[in-house]
Structures are given as C-alpha cells and as structure tokens.
Amino acid sequence: MRLASLGSGSKGNGTLVCAGDLLVLVDCGFSLRETERRLAALGLSATDLAALLVTHEHGDHVRGAGALARKYKTPLYSTFGTARAVTGKAAGFHGADWREVRPGRTFELADMTVTPVTVPHDALEPCQYRFSWRQRELGVLTDLGSLTPHVVDAYRECDALVLECNHEPELLAAGPYPASLKRRGGGGPYPASLKRRVGGNLGHLSNQQAATLLGHCNVDRLQHLVLSHLSEQNNTPDHALGWIHQAVEAGRERIRVASQEQGFGWLDIH
Template sequence: MKLASLGSGSKGNATLVEADDTLVLIDCGFTVKETEQRLARLGLAADQLSAILVTHEHGDHIRSAGALGRKTGCPVYSSFGTASAVQGKRTSLSGANWQEVRPGRAFTVGALQILPVLVPHDAREPCQYRFTWQGRTLGVLTDLGAITPHVVEAYQDCDALVLECNHDAQMLVHGPYPPSLKRRVGGMLGHLSNDQAAALLRQANVDRLQHLVLSHLSEQNNTSRHALDAIERVVTRGRERIGVASQTEGFGWLQVH
C-alpha cells in the first residue's frame, strides 16, 4: 500500500491511496484539468482511478469530484449529507455513479477496506477515511475542529497518517483573518491547530507510524516550521518519518511496508 498527494491546503486537496490494482482518490478540490495534470506528474491518468472518495462538501475538497466521476465513470463515494449539500450546485454529484457511505460502516473498494469516520466540522455530514490492506492501516484525517474519543479510537494505531496541522494558535489570533473567520477556524467545528494535532498523537501509537504527513497547513496562519516544532515534541524518535504536504506539490509516493 502507498499514498501520495496532488496538493493540500485551502486552494485544493486531493490524496491518493493505492494497493495492488486499486487506486482511490480522496477528495478532488481542483478542476478536472488541473487534477489530470497533477495526476500526470505521478505518471497516472484519471481513468486509472478505482473510486473517488469525498470527505465533505467544501469546494476545496469536492470541486470537480462529480465532474471527474462523470468523465471517467468511476464511482464517487460520500455520505448522504455531503451529496445532499451540493444538490443543484456546480459541485453536484448528480449524474455520477454515486455511492453512499455511512460513517462507522466499513466497505470495500478492490483490495482496500475503508472505514468512514465521522468528524466534527462545519459541514452537513463530514467524514474522513481509514484504509486497511493486509494488516496495515493508513489514515487520512483533516478538516475537523476537535479531537473526539471516536477519532482517537479510529486513528490511534496507523502505519501511516495524513494529519491536519492547519494553524498555529497564536498566528491565527494575530493574523489577518476577520474575527468571525478566526472563530470559525479555531472553533470546535473548524480546523485542527498544531497543538491539537500533537495532542492526538500523544494518544496514538506513534512508534508504529512509518509515515506522518502534516497537511492542510494555512498559508496565512501557519508555517512548516511551526507545525514541525509542535509535532516533534511528541514524535521525538524517527523524525525522518515526518513530512509536510504542500499546496502546489502535495507529496510524492510513500510506501507502507
């Protein structure tokens, strides 16, 4: 099993997970053309996708998921709430081979067993995903404002983890956002701060992690250095396992052995 990213941040998100002959795309927050261009950088074409999984209805995650699904014919998975939230909009999943996921109920796409995990975020029915293949577990966890016991349970024993480190709390307080947006980002239904991400890792089996990728960093309210400083206080051994996803490049293939 391996993972890669086409880009991560407020301007668009897309993550790839591959196992055997199964290739899934988690979120599609770029245009179809840009998604295809970013796939090509990894030597891939959109018609190789086995499925598209959508976490929630915000544009930086769902922008062309429906359109790409219609173009390629591959199924598009989301919660009922997510699909309902975009009904009648340009980001609608109508016309695509839409498949409903139910948080907490695992399903299978090819070689991958996938668990949708309900998370606290300001969306209709947002869920993140955990993948299992041949006894190995890979987690994708972004776009949530709080760490719940349910989230800890789902992600505490991963072999690889893509984890949101959206903002540094002090940078957010003193940053350029208006007060209402600061409250949203820093609230219980917003985004994880560096310190919140570190708090999750304190409750996880970090020694098991082969790869830890810090993702969805805010360009205004965070830096790679701030995020790494917070996380490295928890992951004190094997710091070479930690990477940072970028908005423009994402990150290249990482193998889970």
C-alpha cells in the same frame, strides 16, 4: 500499500491511496483540468482511478469531484449529507455513479477495507477515512475542529497517517485577511467570525491539537506521518514541525509536510 498527494491546503486537496492494483482518490478539490495535470505529474491518468471518495462538501475538497466522476465514469462515494449539500453547486454529483457511505460502517473496495469516520466539522455530514489492506492501516484525517474519543480510537493504530495541522493560534489571532477573500481596499486582519470558525470546535485542527492526538497514538508504529492542510496565512512548516516533534521525539525522518502546490510524492508502506 502506498500514498501520495495532489496538493494540500485551502486551495485544493486530493490524496491518492494505492493498495496493490487498486488506486483511489480521496477528495478532488481542484478543477478537472488541474486534477488531470496533477495526476499526469505522477505518471497517472484519471482512468487509473477505481473510486473517488469525498470527505465533505467544501470546495477545496469537492470542486472537481462531480466533473471527474462523470467524465471518467468513476464511482463516487460520499455520505448522503455531503451529496445533499453539493446539490445545486454547479452540476453537483448529478449524473455521477454516486454510492452512499455511512460513517462507522466499513465497505470493501476490491480487497481493501474502508472505514468512514465521523468528525466534528462545519459541514452537513463530514467524514474522514481509514484504509486497511493486508494488516496495514492508513489514516487520512483532515478538516476537523476538535478531538473526540471516537476520532482518537479510530486513528490510534496506523502505519501511515495524513494529519491536519491547519493553524498556529497566535498567527491566526493576528493573521492577515486572505487575498482570496479580499473585496475592496487593502484587506486587513481576519474577520473575527472567520477566526472563530477556523479555531472553533467545528473548524480545523491547530498544531497543538494535532500533537495532542499523536500523544494518544502508537507513534512507534508510524512509518509515515504527513502534516497536511497547513494554512498559508496562519501557519508555517516550522511551527507545525515544532509541535509535532514534541510528540514524536524519535524517527523524525518519518515526518514530512504536504504542500499546496506539489502535495507529496509516493510513500511506500511496508
């Protein structure tokens, strides 16, 4: 079993999970052309994908999903709420081979078991995913604003974990207005409403919250821990690693940070 990333951050997300000959993509937050380019950089084609799993309807996770699924006839999995929320956004999932997933109800892709996990996020019916294959457990956990007992239990025992470390609260409080949201003039600080959204219970995990989760997990079991979805404005790798190193004191070579531009290369789970 192994994993890789096409990129991670507010401009687009995509995580590859490979189990034997089975290859799936979790989220497709880049345009179709950019997704194809990033796959090619890893020596892959979209024709290699057996399935596309979507976590929720926000653009940085779903931007190219419908187009990819239609072009390559790739089965597309999401909750009903996500599919409904995507309706009307360009072509949405219309024309794709869409298949419903239900949070908490496992399903099989070849001989890999997939568990959709309900998370608190400001989307219609968001979920994250855990993958089981030959006694190995891989967790993908991004885009949630708070830790629930359900989330902790779902990700407590993993051999590899892709974990959101979105922001540092102090940087968020003083953060600049993001260039992507500028309209007229020279930008300025984040609007208070955006700060409340990002830092709220339905927003994104802070570095401290991610470290708290790890305090409840069997970190000795982790072969790989990837810090993901870092805000370009409100976080830095040093801030994220500083908190995570407090929770994972030994084996820090297992920890890496996913980048927006390059994601991360293949990591093998033994």
